[in-house]
Amino acid sequence: MxxxxxxxxxxxxxxxxxxxxxxxxxxxxxxxxxxxxxxxxxxxxxxxxxxxxxxxxxxxxxxxxxxxxxxxxxxxxxxxxxxxxxxxxxxxxxxxxxxxxxxxxxxxxxxxxxxxxxxxxxxxxxxxxxxxxxxxxxxxxxxxxxxxxxxxxxxxxxxxxxxxxxxxxxxxxxxxxxxxxxxxxxxxxxxxxxxxxxxxxxxxxxxxxxxxxxxQYHPVSRPPVEHLDDILRNGALFKGRWGTWPMKGWLHHFADLGLVVHESHSDNWYKTRDARQTDHESGRPG
Structure with a gap:
């Protein structure tokens, strides 16, 4: 082989x-x-x-x-x-x-x-x-x-x-x-x-x-806040394909930090106003 x-x-x-x-x-x-x-x-x-x-x-x-x-x-x-x-x-x-x-x-x-x-x-x-x-x-x-x-x-x-x-x-x-x-x-x-x-x-x-x-070791963020946008975008894509969200553990950690909110009736996750404001102040796309 x-x-x-x-x-x-x-x-x-x-x-x-x-x-x-x-x-x-x-x-x-x-x-x-x-x-x-x-x-x-x-x-x-x-x-x-x-x-x-x-x-x-x-x-x-x-x-x-x-x-x-x-x-x-x-x-x-x-x-x-x-x-x-x-x-x-x-x-x-x-x-x-x-x-x-x-x-x-x-x-x-x-x-x-x-x-x-x-x-x-x-x-x-x-x-x-x-x-x-x-x-x-x-x-x-x-x-x-x-x-x-x-x-x-x-x-x-x-x-x-x-x-x-x-x-x-x-x-x-x-x-x-x-x-x-x-x-x-x-x-x-x-x-x-x-x-x-x-x-x-x-x-x-x-x-x-x-x-x-x-x-091999390298420093990481827990939760990976630098990947928040990727997780929301890819998570929404995944939900559209499979009907459920992946990476829910990270999403709940982000929610605890006030970065995202879960909309229960649609089962969708969104950035909070505070997170978008932080992106704006730092120059990151939000």
Whole structure:
């Protein structure tokens, strides 16, 4: 089985280098490594001359300057399939693959199955950076997702728990799902949409033990207020397609901060006047 790894990058050069190192050190290395640059001209230089050899593909930002995450994943998959990939492994740029991640995905892969390995969120790195040999001891798998034993596979998973940090799908199953909906731009919603589309087309969700990835630390906002506009826009798109809102936890956090309000009769979320005023004063579009 020819295995392609696809990752998206915009900045995060240090994270991308360690991911490439992790792939090179794995028990199985990818047959094809596609790095999709989202309007970041430095990506090619970051991966050039290193192993595994990477092919770079460039996807422009949306007209509004938002990251085209869905379109970039589709572009990476298209290039990998054109090169003969039989298994597509999508790995977030912040994620370092475990030693046996690719081998476990390849051994487990079946038609009509969406495969997800565990992801552990690492603490801040020491001054000298993370070391591949000890990275697995630094954190446990995220408690919000199933964590099967090394040789275990949990089938019939909840598609709403799917996340795009680390997952794999056969070429045939990818074509059956149809890729990611490119109407989503910026942060949030496109991965849950993909998973629900997979469910409607008879694709099961499997949690695969022994296929870990390790998410490198970077500062984040909780809730992610910098993505408020993206979450509202993509959430409304998702509701139009599926009849319900995604990312409700973040929406309720925003409501607690007085940034959004829920209109119960229409089941819609809107920015508050205070949030729009803050956008106006800061010069941000609101």
């Amino acid at each position: 020819r295995v392609a790894v696809i990752t998206l990058a915009a900045g995060r050069a240090r994270h991308l280098r360690l991911q490439q190192d992790g792939l090179a050190a794995g028990a199985r290395t990818p047959d094809h490594y596609v790095v999709v640059s989202m309007s970041d001209p430095a990506v090619h230089e970051v991966v050039a001359g290193r192993q595994p050899a990477a092919e770079t593909v460039t996807v422009p930002l949306s007209a509004a300057g938002r990251l085209p995450l869905a379109a970039a994943r589709n572009a990476g998959a298209k290039r990998a399939l054109a090169a003969g990939a039989e298994l597509l492994v999508f790995l977030d740029v912040d994620c370092v693959p475990g030693e046996h991640m690719l081998a476990r995905y390849a051994d487990t892969a079946r038609a009509d199955a969406l495969l997800c390995g565990t992801v552990a969120y690492l603490p801040p790195p020491p001054r000298e950076g993370y070391r591949l040999g000890t990275i697995s001891s630094l954190a446990s798998p995220h408690p919000g997702r199933p964590a099967p034993a090394k040789t275990e596979v949990i089938r019939s998973g909840d598609h709403r728990l799917f996340w795009s940090l680390s997952f794999a799908v056969t070429a045939g199953t990818w074509r059956k799902v149809g890729g990611f909906c490119e109407d989503y731009t910026g942060y949030g919603g496109e991965d849950t949409d993909f998973a629900l589309t997979a469910a409607t087309r008879g694709v099961d969700l499997w949690w695969v033990g022994g296929a870990p990835a390790y998410h």
